[in-house]
Amino acid sequence: MPAKNTPTAHHSPDPSFNSESGLATETANTPVKKPWREVWKVYAEAATLRMLLLGFSAGLPLLLVFGTLSFWLREAGIDRTTIGYLSWVGLAYGFKWVWAPLVDRLPIPLLTRWLGRRRSWLLLSQSVIIAALVGMALTDPRLDLQPVIWCALAVAFGSATQDIALDAYRIESADVQRQAALAASYQTGYRLAMIWAGAGALWIAARAEVTGAGAYQQSAWASAYFAMAISMLLGVVTVLLSPEPVARAFKPARNAAEWLQGALVEPFTDFLRRYGKQAILILSLIAIYRISDVVMGIMANPFYVDMGYTKDEVAAVTKIFGVIMTLVGAFLGGALAMRFGVMRVLMLGAVLSAGSNLLFAWLVSRGHDVNALIFVISADNLSSGIASAAFIAYLSSLTNVNYSATQYALFSSMMLLLPKFLAGYSGSYVDSFGYSQFFTATALLGLPVLILVWLASRQKQRQIAKDE
Numbered sequence: 089m090p091a092k093n094t095p096t097a098h099h100s101p102d103p104s105f106n107s108e109s110g111l112a113t114e115t116a117n118t119p120v121k122k123p124w125r126e127v128w129k130v131y132a133e134a135a136t137l138r139m140l141l142l143g144f145s146a147g148l149p150l151l152l153v154f155g156t157l158s159f160w161l162r163e164a165g166i167d168r169t170t171i172g173y174l175s176w177v178g179l180a181y182g183f184k185w186v187w188a189p190l191v192d193r194l195p196i197p198l199l200t201r202w203l204g205r206r207r208s209w210l211l212l213s214q215s216v217i218i219a220a221l222v223g224m225a226l227t228d229p230r231l232d233l234q235p236v237i238w239c240a241l242a243v244a245f246g247s248a249t250q251d252i253a254l255d256a257y258r259i260e261s262a263d264v265q266r267q268a269a270l271a272a273s274y275q276t277g278y279r280l281a282m283i284w285a286g287a288g289a290l291w292i293a294a295r296a297e298v299t300g301a302g303a304y305q306q307s308a309w310a311s312a313y314f315a316m317a318i319s320m321l322l323g324v325v326t327v328l329l330s331p332e333p334v335a336r337a338f339k340p341a342r343n344a345a346e347w348l349q350g351a352l353v354e355p356f357t358d359f360l361r362r363y364g365k366q367a368i369l370i371l372s373l374i375a376i377y378r379i380s381d382v383v384m385g386i387m388a389n390p391f392y393v394d395m396g397y398t399k400d401e402v403a404a405v406t407k408i409f410g411v412i413m414t415l416v417g418a419f420l421g422g423a424l425a426m427r428f429g430v431m432r433v434l435m436l437g438a439v440l441s442a443g444s445n446l447l448f449a450w451l452v453s454r455g456h457d458v459n460a461l462i463f464v465i466s467a468d469n470l471s472s473g474i475a476s477a478a479f480i481a482y483l484s485s486l487t488n489v490n491y492s493a494t495q496y497a498l499f500s501s502m503m504l505l506l507p508k509f510l511a512g513y514s515g516s517y518v519d520s521f522g523y524s525q526f527f528t529a530t531a532l533l534g535l536p537v538l539i540l541v542w543l544a545s546r547q548k549q550r551q552i553a554k555d556e
Contacts, residue, residue: 135261135270136269136270136273137273138326138330139258139261139270139273139274139277140273140274140276140277141277141322141323141326142210142254142257142258142274142277142323142326142327142330143273143274143275143276143277143278143280143281144277144278144280144281144284144322144323145214145250145254145277145281145320145322145323145324145326145327146247146250146251146254146274146277146278146281146323147277147278147279147280147281147282147285148217148281148282148284148285148316148319148320148323149217149221149243149244149246149247149250149285149320150247150282150285151282151285151286151289152221152224152243152285152289152313152316153177153178153240153243153244153247154175154178154385154386155286155385155386155388155389156285156286156289156290156312156389157174157236157240158171158174158175158386158387158389158390159290159389159390159392159393159399159402160229160293160309161174161229161236162389162390162393162394163303163304163393164229164230164304164306165230165304166229166233167515168387168390168515168516168518168519169515169516169519170233170515171386171390171515172386172387172511172512172513172514172515172516172517172518173512173515174237174240175386175508175511175512175514176508176509176512177237177240177241177244178244178504178508178511179504179505179508179509180241180244180245180247180248181244181247181248181251181500181501181504181508182501182502182504182505182508182509183501183505184248184249184251184252184497184500184501185494185497185498185501187249187252188252188494188497188498189352189355189494191209191249191252191253191256191497192252192256192355192491192494193205193347193350195208196208196209196212199211199212203327203328203332204332204333205332206253206256206257206260206332206333207257207327207328207330207332209249209250209252209253210250210253210254210257210323210327211324211327211328212249213246213247213249213250213253214246214250214320214323214324214327215246215324216242216243216245216246216249217243217246217247217250217320218317218320218321218324219242220239220240220242220243220246221239221243221313221314221316221317221320222313222314222317223235223238223239223242224236224239224240224243224313225309225310225311225312225313225314225317226310227239228306230304230306250323251497251500252496252497255496255497255500256496257333258270258271258274258484259484259487259496260333261333269422269426270484271422271425271477271480271481271484272418272419272421272422272423272425272477272481273418273422274480275418275421275422275473275476275477275480276414276415276418276419276473278476279414279418279469279472279473279476280411280414280415281319283406283410283411283414284316284319285316285319286389286403286406286410287402287403287404287405287406287410288315288316288403289312289313289315289316290312290399290400290402290403290406291399291400291403291404292308292311292312292315293308293309293311293312293399294308294398294399294400294403296308296311296312352494354491355488355491355494355495355498356494356495356498358488358490358491358495359486359488359495359498362488363486366547366551369540369543369544369547370486370544371502372540373537373540373541373544374483374499374502374503375502375503375505375506376506376507376533376536376537376540377434377438377475377479377503377537377540377541378441378475378476378479378503378504378507379506379507379510379530379533379534379537380441380442380445380530380531380533380534380537381441381445381472381475381507382504382507382508382511383507383510383511383514383530383533384445384448384514384526384527384530385511386511386514386515387514387515387518387523387526388448389402390515390518391448391523394523395451395452395455395456396456397456397458397461401458401461402461405458405461405462405465406465409462409465409466409469410465410466410469412466413465413466413467413469413470413473414469414470414472414473415473416470416473417469417470417471417472417473417474417476417477418473418474418476418477419473419477420473420474420477421433421437421473421474421475421476421477421478422477422478422481424436424474424478425477425478425481430478430481430482430485431482431541431544431545431548432545433474433477433478434475434478434479434482434541434544434545435538435541435542435545436474436475436478437471437474437475437476437478437479438475438534438537438538438541439534439538440470440471440474440475441471441472441475441534442531442532442533442534442535442537442538443467443471443531444464444467444468444471444472445527445528445530445531445534446527446528446531447463447464447467447468448464448468448523448527449523449524449525449527449528449531450464451464452522452523452524452527453524479503483496483499483500483503484496486499487499514526517529
């Protein structure tokens with residue numbers, strides 16, 4: 089992306105950008121082949137590196153209320169069905185579009201004047217996450233599960249709010265041509281943070297255990313969550329040192345009804361006006377694209393526990409092979425999207441995501457096999473990195489920069505709403521049918537995704553032919 093400190097899509101030198109409408113006339117779905125040297129060079133630019141750090145801040149809270157929390161709760165003796173239902177705290181991500189208009193337009197007293205609208209909301213949400221993680225560290229789920237639930241909800245709410253502000257910040261920080269690179273950098277930071285919040289938290293908890301003190305030690309998990317709260321300071325520092333995108337001027341509202349019309353109604357009607365009947369296909373694709381990964385993910389760590397893998401084993405495999413394959417997947421996905429177009433990589437990512445779930449079904453038959461675990465985790469991280477980088481670029485290409493926070497929040501909320509709801513029943517499904525059938529079923533959930541990507545690609549090609 090450009091080396092300027094405060095670029096926005098409104099002031100982009102890219103000739104494909106229409107500054108009056110805030111839309112790109114050539115979207116990320118239209119592949120413009122560039123030399124590979126130019127493609128890779130964008131990753132060294134300052135704003136791309138900044139997005140790497142902010143992506144880390146965005147990715148850190150997720151596993152701490154899902155995967156890592158499920159490992160903690162399972163080790164504490166909480167049953168799988170309860171763990172599955174507790175994953176519904178993630179529905180906060182599915183409803184973030186409700187308060188996204190406030191993040192998009194509402195200033196925070198004093199803080200916005202100091203930092204600007206995007207950075208002030210980022211700092212506020214990060215503060216909520218840190219406080220809630222400390223609260224989780226101070227609770228013991230064996231004694232009382234309710235405080236853990238409330239703190240997890242606060243983490244999820246703060247994290248969802250951070251996502252709203254950060255997605256808007258990313259979209260407003262570069263022209264449409266560089267959104268795939270920004271998405272790849274963001275996704276790399278995001279997934280590195282997930283590895284730290286997953287493998288890193290398990291490693292810290294294992295190191296904090298006292299020999300001979302028993303299989304479950306609450307103090308060890310407290311140490312891990314305190315460390316995660318401290319890790320969020322990386323995002324805080326990045327926000328304080330980052331430039332604020334050039335503020336967009338909104339037409340002053342004469343009354344509350346007019347403000348609500350501009351903040352709540354117009355972002356959604358704008359999308360429907362632009363895409364018409366295509367909107368149904370697009371929203372359907374968004375709603376189920378990540379369904380295989382999300383539904384399977386909540387049971388991954390309970391599966392490791394039940395298969396006899398230790399915290400050290402899971403942490404070591406994820407830390408080494410997960411990091412490598414995450415980096416390869418995210419950067420490869422971004423580069424392929426810039427080179428060949430987003431839709432082709434979306435299809436590749438959908439195939440790989442469903443296929444990696446079948447590998448987990450195969451892992452069930454291997455028993456306690458660390459080498460098999462290495463292979464499965466490596467394949468899963470590679471496929472997820474490719475799919476996520478392409479999907480983020482796709483969502484960004486659909487967004488009108490005049491409503492970036494609200495529209496992107498709608499898209500990313502729809503991405504999680506149905507999968508998170510279904511994931512709540514994952515524990516009871518495993519109790520009834522076993523892990524092997526569960527992983528196979530989640531892979532089959534990916535079949536409709538392939539059909540929708542194919543239909544969306546055909547629709548896009550027809551639209552390009554019509555425009556020409």
